[in-house]
Amino acid sequence: MNGLIVKPLKKGKSKPVEVGGRKGVFDFDVPPKFIEGVGGGKSPLYLFKAEDGEFFYRLEKDKQGGRWEEADHAPMEFDQMKQNPELIQQMWGNSDIAEALKTIIDVGGNFKDAKYFLKKLNTHRQISGD
16 A cells, blocks of 8 residues: 555445545545556556546556646647647547636637636546556
């Protein structure tokens, strides 16, 4: 369990924890997912049930990430989204974050504006690559 936020169980649910800026429990009755682009396809993602929905998250402590707009690479990604708005959909799907970013870009906003308007949304992202 050294490098994990919770120990995976064969069955059942974890104790309540905070992951991705959300409070909830991991449901180990659902088999983990393996995605090629996450940890080379070898890092399991477990179902996490929170008040605002269900998500699949990694358990490694060093992959928990943080808020997107606080990351060093966020200003560059924002500029890329301004140049190619399709990247918003690829990165954020059909979410409140995507709608906020589209609106900010449509009105000619900059990254500073984005940081301000995204404060109220959960922009937390885990680290997918290794």
